[in-house]
Amino acid sequence: MATDRRRAILEGAARVIARRGVRGLRMEELATEAGVSTALIYYHFKDRAGILRHTLEFISDRADRYTSDQGEGEDGSEGGSEDGDDAVRELERSLLLEFQDLPEVRENSTAWGELRASAIFEPELRGDLARATLAWIHDVADLLGGIRPTAPAPALTASAERLTALLEGLSTRWLSGALPLTHARELTKEAVAVELERLAKID
Amino acid sequence: MATDRRRAILEGAARVIARRGVRGLRMEELATEAGVSTALIYYHFKDRAGILRHTLEFISDRADRYTSDQGEGEDGSEGGSEDGDDAVRELERSLLLEFQDLPEVRENSTAWGELRASAIFEPELRGDLARATLAWIHDVADLLGGIRPTAPAPALTASAERLTALLEGLSTRWLSGALPLTHARELTKEAVAVELERLAKID
DNA sequence: GTCTATAAAGCGATAGAC
DNA sequence: GTCTATCGCTTTATAGAC
Numbered sequence: 001m002a003t004d005r006r007r008a009i010l011e012g013a014a015r016v017i018a019r020r021g022v023r024g025l026r027m028e029e030l031a032t033e034a035g036v037s038t039a040l041i042y043y044h045f046k047d048r049a050g051i052l053r054h055t056l057e058f059i060s061d062r063a064d065r066y067t068s069d070q071g072e073g074e075d076g077s078e079g080g081s082e083d084g085d086d087a088v089r090e091l092e093r094s095l096l097l098e099f100q101d102l103p104e105v106r107e108n109s110t111a112w113g114e115l116r117a118s119a120i121f122e123p124e125l126r127g128d129l130a131r132a133t134l135a136w137i138h139d140v141a142d143l144l145g146g147i148r149p150t151a152p153a154p155a156l157t158a159s160a161e162r163l164t165a166l167l168e169g170l171s172t173r174w175l176s177g178a179l180p181l182t183h184a185r186e187l188t189k190e191a192v193a194v195e196l197e198r199l200a201k202i203d
Numbered sequence: 204m205a206t207d208r209r210r211a212i213l214e215g216a217a218r219v220i221a222r223r224g225v226r227g228l229r230m231e232e233l234a235t236e237a238g239v240s241t242a243l244i245y246y247h248f249k250d251r252a253g254i255l256r257h258t259l260e261f262i263s264d265r266a267d268r269y270t271s272d273q274g275e276g277e278d279g280s281e282g283g284s285e286d287g288d289d290a291v292r293e294l295e296r297s298l299l300l301e302f303q304d305l306p307e308v309r310e311n312s313t314a315w316g317e318l319r320a321s322a323i324f325e326p327e328l329r330g331d332l333a334r335a336t337l338a339w340i341h342d343v344a345d346l347l348g349g350i351r352p353t354a355p356a357p358a359l360t361a362s363a364e365r366l367t368a369l370l371e372g373l374s375t376r377w378l379s380g381a382l383p384l385t386h387a388r389e390l391t392k393e394a395v396a397v398e399l400e401r402l403a404k405i406d
Numbered sequence: 407g408t409c410t411a412t413a414a415a416g417c418g419a420t421a422g423a424c
Numbered sequence: 425g426t427c428t429a430t431c432g433c434t435t436t437a438t439a440g441a442c
Contacts, residue, residue, distance in 0.1 A: 005425080021324040023226035027418065037427050042419065044425090110323065117320040119379040120313065121224040130381050162390055166365060169372030176322040178333050187365055194401045198393075201400075208407080230436065240409050245437065247407090 006044050009034045013055040014062075018107040022052065022114040049124060056115045056125065060132040063108050067094055067139070084147045091143040092192055098167055099174065099184045109171050116168065137164050147196060151203040159195040166191055209247050212237045216258040217265075221310040225255065225317040252327060259318045259328060263335035266311050270297055270342070287350045294346040295395055301370055302377065302387045312374050319371065340367055350399060354406040362398040369394055 012034030016025055027048070031038045045051045098109055119125040141160035145151065170187060173179035215237030219228055230251070234241045248254045301312055322328040344363035348354065373390060376382035 021321070023224075023321075024324060026416090038418085039420075039428080040426055048418070113320060113323070116375055116379060117316060118224070118226070119381075120316070120375070121227060123380070126380050129379065133376070133381055158390060158393060162369060162394055165372035165376060165390070166369045167372070168375065169368035169370070172319055172323070172371065173336070173368060176319060176332065177326070177329050178322075178336055187361060187368070190361060190401075191365055194397055197400065197404075198397045229434090231434095241436085242410080242438080243408055251436070 005034075005036055005040060009036060009041055009044060009051070010055055010058040013051055014059055014107050014111050017055065017114055018110040021110075022118045025051075049122070052115065052118070052122075052125065053128065055111065056128050056132070059108055059111050059115075060128075060135075062104075063112070064135075066104070066108075067097060087143065087146045088192070088196070091140070091147065092189060094143060095140070095163065095167060095188055095192065096185055098171055099181055099188065101181060106175070110175055113168065113172050113175065133164070137161055140164055144195070144199065148199040148203060151199045155199060155202050159199060163191060163195060208237075208239055208243065212239065212244055212247060212254075213258055213261040216254055217262055217310050217314050220258065220317055221313040224313075225321045228254075252325065255318065255321065255325070256328060256331060258314065259331050259335070262311055262314050262318070263331070263338075266315070267338075269307070269311075270300060290346065290349045291395070291399070294343070294350065295392060297346060298343070298366065298370060298391055298395065299388055301374055302384055302391065304384060309378070313378055316371065316375050316378065336367070340364055343367055347398070347402065351402040351406060354402045358402060358405050362402060366394060366398060 009030070012030055013025070016030050016033050020026075020029070025048075027038045027041060030051075031041060034041075041051065045054060098105065115125060116129060119129050137157065137160045140163055141153075141156040144156045144159055145153075148156070167188065170179060170184045174181060174184045212233070215233050216228070219233050219236050223229075223232070228251075230241045230244055233254075234244060237244075244254065248257060301308065318328060319332060322332050340360065340363045343366055344356075344359040347359045347362055348356075351359070370391065373382060373387045377384060377387045
């Protein structure tokens, strides 16, 4: 079916971009990967830029899903820590999802980083990217707000901006082999702790 | 002379990469930019990958220079703040150098980000990149050590890793038009403050 | 060392059949 | 909607003269 093929192409694009980068994305390789002809790609997506745009959208939707979807192994009752310990773990979990050596995660991180980097030279990618980034920052700010409910909103936003930008920086280092996964995770956890201390001090 | 041309090509490469990205680097455009023929580029650098490698080296040397070279407008006498206030400003200055809307800075940041991103797919860039990153982290850790001399070295390193990774993340956002320069500078300054608080607490 | 000219390959995109 | 076949431009890289 039409929709199936479309999806197959987008999934293939995410894989190829993760493997070769945006700069390495070749229509023919994508066609093979998705099990279709090159012509069909153009039928569904007009041109190369169209594929990139839709792949970005596809990727960020998928990331939303694996970020929120996580089935908790815990039962629903609040254990007893009054300082929002669960909320802290929830925030850490959400951020650390980026640092797992699973194909889908690697794929998402790589493609995201690639598209972010490409946006420097391809302004038509900027709109979607900005929207997705803003949504991410907002989610993280909400999680921080759950931990420090009385902290002022601008401070929450600033912390969220730093944490997400840090994650992007660390992620690029990880993917380029400059930073071991475990170390990336440690640095992230400490960053969370450090930002929470700051928020505690402020409110 | 031979060396002049070589240098002209590298300078041209930095400019073209900043303008078009690694992905958009065309031998012919580079040749024009550097005022030489395409053949000469191959004579001096073997192939496309060779240019990228040497440009990365060129860029990070140049960044070293503008990071340390800064002629101070102040006189040499220590003003009187005992808590290393000058050292704090020195650290901030050093980090904020990345966020200036000057051609050379934009060029360096863009090219650096591009090469870092390319390294995900071109392993032969990783060695130089890792060396340059390590040197940068080390410099920042030293500046932090100047402010908190009694803090343990691993804590200094961790803070330096976070600050530099954050800078790379913010820089990409700035260059892709997702973050205004002034905001990037504010977030950086706060990040320095936050990390210094953490170090103060530890030692 | 440097250039001009060009071979050789790569790659995006479309025409036209089914 | 999907494929096969291919056009035609772009781009890397080299040959050979000076």
